[in-house]
Amino acid sequence: MQLFFEQLLNGIAMGSIYALVTLGLALVYGILRILHVAHAGVYTVGAYIGLFFFQLTGSLIIAALGSMVFCAMLGVAIERFVYYPLLKYPPYVPLIGSIAVMLAIEELCRLIAGPHILTFAAKLPFPEIQLGGITISSTLMAVYCITAGVLAFLWYITSFTELGLAMRATSQDIPIADAMGINSHLIVSITFVLGSAIAAIAGILVGIYYNQVYPTMGAVPAYKTLALIVVGGLGSVPGAVIAAMLLGVAETLLIGYANIPLPRDALAFIAMIGVLMWRSEGLLGSR
Amino acid sequence: MSAYLITIATLIAIYAIVVCGLNVIVGFAGQISLGHAAFFGIGAYSAALLATKGGLSFWTALPCVIAVSAFIGLLLGLPSLRVKADFLAITTIGINFIVEALFLYVPFFGGALGIGGIPRVMFFGIKLKGLAFFYLCLFFLVVVILICWWFRRSWAGLACFALREEESAAASMGISPVRFKLLAFVIGTGMAGLGGALYAHYIRFIAATDFAFPVSILFLSMVVLGGMGTLWGPVLGALILGALPEIFRPLVDYRFLFYMVLLLIMIRFQPGGLLGERSAVRRVLASIIPGAHQ
Numbered sequence: 005m006q007l008f009f010e011q012l013l014n015g016i017a018m019g020s021i022y023a024l025v026t027l028g029l030a031l032v033y034g035i036l037r038i039l040h041v042a043h044a045g046v047y048t049v050g051a052y053i054g055l056f057f058f059q060l061t062g063s064l065i066i067a068a069l070g071s072m073v074f075c076a077m078l079g080v081a082i083e084r085f086v087y088y089p090l091l092k093y094p095p096y097v098p099l100i101g102s103i104a105v106m107l108a109i110e111e112l113c114r115l116i117a118g119p120h121i122l123t124f125a126a127k128l129p130f131p132e133i134q135l136g137g138i139t140i141s142s143t144l145m146a147v148y149c150i151t152a153g154v155l156a157f158l159w160y161i162t163s164f165t166e167l168g169l170a171m172r173a174t175s176q177d178i179p180i181a182d183a184m185g186i187n188s189h190l191i192v193s194i195t196f197v198l199g200s201a202i203a204a205i206a207g208i209l210v211g212i213y214y215n216q217v218y219p220t221m222g223a224v225p226a227y228k229t230l231a232l233i234v235v236g237g238l239g240s241v242p243g244a245v246i247a248a249m250l251l252g253v254a255e256t257l258l259i260g261y262a263n264i265p266l267p268r269d270a271l272a273f274i275a276m277i278g279v280l281m282w283r284s285e286g287l288l289g290s291r
Numbered sequence: 292m293s294a295y296l297i298t299i300a301t302l303i304a305i306y307a308i309v310v311c312g313l314n315v316i317v318g319f320a321g322q323i324s325l326g327h328a329a330f331f332g333i334g335a336y337s338a339a340l341l342a343t344k345g346g347l348s349f350w351t352a353l354p355c356v357i358a359v360s361a362f363i364g365l366l367l368g369l370p371s372l373r374v375k376a377d378f379l380a381i382t383t384i385g386i387n388f389i390v391e392a393l394f395l396y397v398p399f400f401g402g403a404l405g406i407g408g409i410p411r412v413m414f415f416g417i418k419l420k421g422l423a424f425f426y427l428c429l430f431f432l433v434v435v436i437l438i439c440w441w442f443r444r445s446w447a448g449l450a451c452f453a454l455r456e457e458e459s460a461a462a463s464m465g466i467s468p469v470r471f472k473l474l475a476f477v478i479g480t481g482m483a484g485l486g487g488a489l490y491a492h493y494i495r496f497i498a499a500t501d502f503a504f505p506v507s508i509l510f511l512s513m514v515v516l517g518g519m520g521t522l523w524g525p526v527l528g529a530l531i532l533g534a535l536p537e538i539f540r541p542l543v544d545y546r547f548l549f550y551m552v553l554l555l556i557m558i559r560f561q562p563g564g565l566l567g568e569r570s571a572v573r574r575v576l577a578s579i580i581p582g583a584h585q
Contacts, residue, residue: 039381086555086559095323095377096323096511096515097515097558100511100512100554101558104512104552104554104558107505107551108548108555112548115544115545115548227384227388230381267395267396269392273384273385273386273388274389276382277370277382277389280373280378281370281373
């Protein structure tokens with residue numbers, strides 16, 4: 005039973021990390037209807053820049069802030085130079101552009117930082133908790149708290165601020181939003197800033213959680229998060245978060261308890277195709 | 292020709308066959324597929340298994356290989372009836388990951404070791420290798436191009452174009468989306484299977500990673516670069532993207548980065564492809580050769 009709870013806690017941590025990466029993707033899809041594969045590239049860059057600043061200053065706060073600012077700029081650059089001019093074409097055109105950006109970022113990371121795995125040995129300033137014989141390590145606590153904080157912040161922004169209202173309007177209909185006096189291009193850029201900054205946090209968290217930063221760390225998340233936003237209902241942020249949590253827990257428990265002769269990455273896609281065939285609009289999607 | 296050039300030319304011809312198949316699905320029927328390498332792999336694995344475990348010759352196995360690939364293509368084309376556009380793109384990515392995982396984890400498919408010792412193709416008692424095998428691939432490429440040419444002019448092809456442009460309008464004209472989408476999938480994946488069989492008998496050792504998702508991206512990039520829905524676009528795309536890594540070999544470490552930047556520039560400034568409807572190449576061609584609109 006204790007093992008089960010420990011697995012469950014790990015699963016929730018895994019789900020939280022998936023949720024953090026998926027958030028940006030869901031936000032971007034919601035507003036531009038583009039599959040932002042390069043988001044996982046931004047996440048990789050986030051981990052590298054975070055590590056760079058951490059080694060330079062020894063402060064995690066500076067590392068996180070520096071990485072968030074850099075990733076936000078990278079995200080906006082991708083949006084300005086790649087996605088925005090391609091919006092008038094069928095969706096596969098920006099998708100291919102996005103995949104090219106993703107692979108180019110991976111290559112750049114490899115060329116600049118080297119192909120080997122770097123270690124990210126930082127101690128997160130969170131307490132360790134004992135709960136009836138189960139220990140929640142400080143890293144797990146950090147993952148939970150930061151994810152909860154980011155989700156709460158995003159929920160506040162989208163639900164209670166003028167900016168959130170403008171974001172929701174833009175995601176519904178760009179020309180009408182423009183006609184109502186919203187600068188929709190600015191809103192799109194702000195969405196990329198938010199999503200990319202969250203990706204930077206996710207990159208640093210994953211780097212510390214596994215104590216690994218390497219050029220292809222975004223490869224699996226790049227495509228798995230696509231499966232997650234589909235299962236959640238394309239463009240639905242709560243749906244994507246729920247799907248991420250479910251997948252994290254299901255993966256960890258299945259790998260721990262059932263002897264399945266398939267890698268966990270394939271499982272996500274099998275679950276996705278199952279959900280699509282059953283409810284083609286996803287869990288929380290609307291037609 | 293040196294052996295080096297023959298190898299590259301043979302691989303380009305094989306890619307062109309596979310990419311023509313992808314063009315039937317994506318360019319003609321308008322169904323986005325990001326999992327074409329899976330069908331290339333299914334063709335290669337079934338050819339390899341029939342040759343090594345079944346002891347069949349390339350020629351007797353070939354119809355089975357194409358049939359198997361096309362049948363699985365038919366099954367996996369079924370999602371395209373249920374989901375569209377972005378959903379279909381992600382579903383096909385998923386199919387690619389699942390098929391690769393099956394090749395890698397099921398012992399019957401050789402697992403991580405892959406399948407080796409695939410015999411060469413025999414033709415009237417002669418082992419085809421080098422230039423002779425290249426001519427064999429070229430022969431199949433011509434057959435595939437002829438099929439595409441015929442398909443474009445046939446009623447089925449016109450029906451696919453109509454579905455691509457506006458599915459509900461085409462359906463209201465009595466064109467069955469089910470029948471023609473699946474037909475495009477069957478033809479396209481059958482061609483991928485043919486390419487896979489040639490690849491397996493040429494390289495003679497195959498492993499799951501040869502058919503991973505990045506290979507699908509490569510195939511789709513070839514179609515997009517050449518021009519989707521055109522007859523010669525896929526061949527041109529396969530030629531350029533197949534030859535580029537060799538031309539840029541001096542760049543060594545920066546090769547792949549350069550390659551991706553080139554793809555990005557291409558998709559950013561000429562998303563219709565080199566031979567697409569409003570492309571610069573097409574305009575130049577039209578001004579030189581009147582009536583060159585194929």
